[in-house]
Amino acid sequence: MRYVMLPTVWEESVCDLQAAGHERVDDLHDADFLLYTGYWDEFPELPPNIKFVQTAFAGLDALVAGGQLDPSVRWANAAGWYADSVAESTLALLLAVYHGHKYAGQQASFSAAEKLQDATRFLFHDKTVVILGAGGIGERLIEMLAPFNARVIAVNHSGRPVAGAADTVALGGDAGELRTRVWAQADVLVNLLPLTDATRGIVGAELLAQLKGGCVVVNTGRGGTIDTDALVDALESGHLGGAGLDVTDPEPLPDGHRLWELPNVVVTPHTANTVPNMKRVTGKFTAENARLFAEGKKMATEVDVAAQY
Amino acid sequence: MRYVMLPTVWEESVCDLQAAGHERVDDLHDADFLLYTGYWDEFPELPPNIKFVQTAFAGLDALVAGGQLDPSVRWANAAGWYADSVAESTLALLLAVYHGHKYAGQQASFSAAEKLQDATRFLFHDKTVVILGAGGIGERLIEMLAPFNARVIAVNHSGRPVAGAADTVALGGDAGELRTRVWAQADVLVNLLPLTDATRGIVGAELLAQLKGGCVVVNTGRGGTIDTDALVDALESGHLGGAGLDVTDPEPLPDGHRLWELPNVVVTPHTANTVPNMKRVTGKFTAENARLFAEGKKMATEVDVAAQY
Numbered sequence: 001m002r003y004v005m006l007p008t009v010w011e012e013s014v015c016d017l018q019a020a021g022h023e024r025v026d027d028l029h030d031a032d033f034l035l036y037t038g039y040w041d042e043f044p045e046l047p048p049n050i051k052f053v054q055t056a057f058a059g060l061d062a063l064v065a066g067g068q069l070d071p072s073v074r075w076a077n078a079a080g081w082y083a084d085s086v087a088e089s090t091l092a093l094l095l096a097v098y099h100g101h102k103y104a105g106q107q108a109s110f111s112a113a114e115k116l117q118d119a120t121r122f123l124f125h126d127k128t129v130v131i132l133g134a135g136g137i138g139e140r141l142i143e144m145l146a147p148f149n150a151r152v153i154a155v156n157h158s159g160r161p162v163a164g165a166a167d168t169v170a171l172g173g174d175a176g177e178l179r180t181r182v183w184a185q186a187d188v189l190v191n192l193l194p195l196t197d198a199t200r201g202i203v204g205a206e207l208l209a210q211l212k213g214g215c216v217v218v219n220t221g222r223g224g225t226i227d228t229d230a231l232v233d234a235l236e237s238g239h240l241g242g243a244g245l246d247v248t249d250p251e252p253l254p255d256g257h258r259l260w261e262l263p264n265v266v267v268t269p270h271t272a273n274t275v276p277n278m279k280r281v282t283g284k285f286t287a288e289n290a291r292l293f294a295e296g297k298k299m300a301t302e303v304d305v306a307a308q309y
Numbered sequence: 310m311r312y313v314m315l316p317t318v319w320e321e322s323v324c325d326l327q328a329a330g331h332e333r334v335d336d337l338h339d340a341d342f343l344l345y346t347g348y349w350d351e352f353p354e355l356p357p358n359i360k361f362v363q364t365a366f367a368g369l370d371a372l373v374a375g376g377q378l379d380p381s382v383r384w385a386n387a388a389g390w391y392a393d394s395v396a397e398s399t400l401a402l403l404l405a406v407y408h409g410h411k412y413a414g415q416q417a418s419f420s421a422a423e424k425l426q427d428a429t430r431f432l433f434h435d436k437t438v439v440i441l442g443a444g445g446i447g448e449r450l451i452e453m454l455a456p457f458n459a460r461v462i463a464v465n466h467s468g469r470p471v472a473g474a475a476d477t478v479a480l481g482g483d484a485g486e487l488r489t490r491v492w493a494q495a496d497v498l499v500n501l502l503p504l505t506d507a508t509r510g511i512v513g514a515e516l517l518a519q520l521k522g523g524c525v526v527v528n529t530g531r532g533g534t535i536d537t538d539a540l541v542d543a544l545e546s547g548h549l550g551g552a553g554l555d556v557t558d559p560e561p562l563p564d565g566h567r568l569w570e571l572p573n574v575v576v577t578p579h580t581a582n583t584v585p586n587m588k589r590v591t592g593k594f595t596a597e598n599a600r601l602f603a604e605g606k607k608m609a610t611e612v613d614v615a616a617q618y
Contacts, residue, residue, distance in 0.1 A: 084431070085431055085433070088404070088408075088431055088432060088433055088457065089408060091404065092401075092404035092405060092408045092410070093408075093410075095397070095404060095405070096401060096404070096410050098401070099401045099402075100580070101401070101405050101410060101411075101575055101577065102410075102414055104575075104576060104577050104578060105414055105415075105569075105575070105576070106414075108564065108569040109564045109569070109578075110560070110561030110562055110564075110578045110579075111561075111578075112577075113561075116577065116578060116580040116583070117580060117584050117585070118583070118585060120580050122393070122394055122397055122586060123397060124393045124394070124397055125586075125589075143456045144456045144457070146456065147452045147453045147455065147456070148397065148453070251419070252419030252420075252422075253419055255418045261417070266413075267413060267414070268408060268409070268410065268421075268425065269413060269418075269419045269420075269421045269422035269425060270419075270422060271409070271413075271422055271425040271426060271429050274425070274427070274429050275427075276426070276427060277434075280434075
């Protein structure tokens with residue numbers, strides 16, 4: 001098939017698509033599909049010859065907000081493509097918080113040992129990890145948690161059991177059941193939810209208060225799914241044991257924000273997945289979707305436009 | 310058996326030993342063995358009724374330096390008891406360096422993304438991890454590296470194959486072979502060596518120069534096995550990609566030391582294993598050694614006094 005790659009051409013992905021028999025063209029009017037590698041402010045008008053749009057990003061929230069999720073075209077996103085990178089980054093943030101890295105760096109002194117001898121936590125010490133929004137990334141994370149013998153409770157929309165999880169609970173289920181079976185069990189809460197109308201601010205003061213004391217929150221989903229003020233309150237009161245945040249609300253997180261300073265909060269600037277990693281896999285996965293499209297099938301990461309993900 | 314626990318009594322360990330039928334006494338002259346929980350400056354004179362000494366630490370370097378490793382008594386150390394904690398801490402340091410946590414924290418600004426989009430490395434990207442001093446901790450680390458599909462090259466004294474390693478090489482082997490089969494392959498060098506006369510300063514300028522460019526060094530063994538000045542030089546020249554250090558030489562690392570400041574060096578204050586974790590397992594493992602001793606067998610962690618470990 002013929003495709004346009006906009007707004008940035010990733011040579012590594014062009015080569016992978018060429019190896020699969022796809023030709024890159026410059027004019028959107030000559031193309032069968034659009035591979036979109038940018039942010040949404042640069043999204044083009046789609047001519048009628050474009051049969052589907054493939055985005056190199058998993059989150060479509062900005063596209064929805066911009067009214068660009070045209071239902072007359074088929075869409076595929078990058079859901080699951082970055083499971084490896086985001087799962088690895090999630091574990092990295094979790095371990096950094098557990099092991100007091102930021103506190104040690106801020107003290108810049110061996111005297112940090114006085115606190116860290118007692119404050120260091122170990123993931124292998126019979127911990128329960130709740131994964132909120134457990135899909136492809138969550139499954140990859142479960143594999144990475146396995147050597148630590150962590151007990152995983154998965155929470156997803158359907159309640160359909162997630163491989164490797166000790167328990168799976170539906171997000172929309174009974175509040176009392178969620179409280180006892182999920183939130184009160186959490187030594188760690190990993191949030192991987194996409195940002196939709198249904199998930200905005202879902203981790204707010206009420207949910208945070210139900211988490212086990214000392215719980216560590218890791219957010220590698222979308223910043224807007226957590227109420228930042230409520231999170232800061234729960235950290236400063238000592239109810240939470242720490243946080244690892246790759247995404248925040250607002251984002252970019254302003255200089256001088258409390259989250260940059262707190263010794264038990266590790267922040268990365270939305271680099272749980274990176275552009276070099278996207279270039280590494282986008283061509284391969286796009287070729288797979290193009291093949292399915294050409295065969296008249298549903299694409300592997302085809303978007304449910306109504307559900308926004 | 311009857312034992313004395315010195316200099317600090319760990320109630321959690323007393324309970325575990327009591328459950329195994331061992332009685333704690335106060336006077337060293339009434340005891341069959343000594344369970345030693347402290348640093349070496351408080352080590353007591355041993356009366357002849359003491360049949361063996363169990364240390365709660367793995368490294369015996371300070372004991373050797375103090376001339377206290379009395380060869381007329383049998384000794385057991387804590388080798389392997391802290392495999393879980395040290396392996397977890399090793400992975401935590403490695404991932405923190407790979408993911409640029411310290412740089413992000415120092416910048417305390419979303420603008421850190423400009424650098425970290427490119428500088429973030431991923432362990433799952435076909436990395437080779439060299440484990441120097443691969444014993445019990447190394448084997449546990451190999452399990453934790455497995456979900457990342459990292460290729461592991463083990464280096465130990467015997468060259469005896471380590472489970473899960475793609476290759477095992479003897480530390481005392483041919484220098485040219487070590488250069489090509491080991492050092493030049495290393496995306497990550499994990500040092501787990503104990504400090505002995507044979508290992509002091511073994512990771513010096515010569516070895517560091519042979520490491521693959523961009524290699525990340527993680528030290529959770531003993532500080533004195535790495536030449537600190539050579540390490541700082543290799544970091545500042547850009548030859549190394551970063552370091553994660555739980556142990557240093559000197560230790561404590563002085564305030565204001567360059568290693569505290571470098572943005573790609575994560576330092577923890579010798580907390581890869583912690584006293585609470587030692588309390589958690591010492592009673593159980595000591596009881597196992599006492600059982601073996603009573604049966605006239607070699608203890609599970611019996612020390613080879615001549616080899617110093």
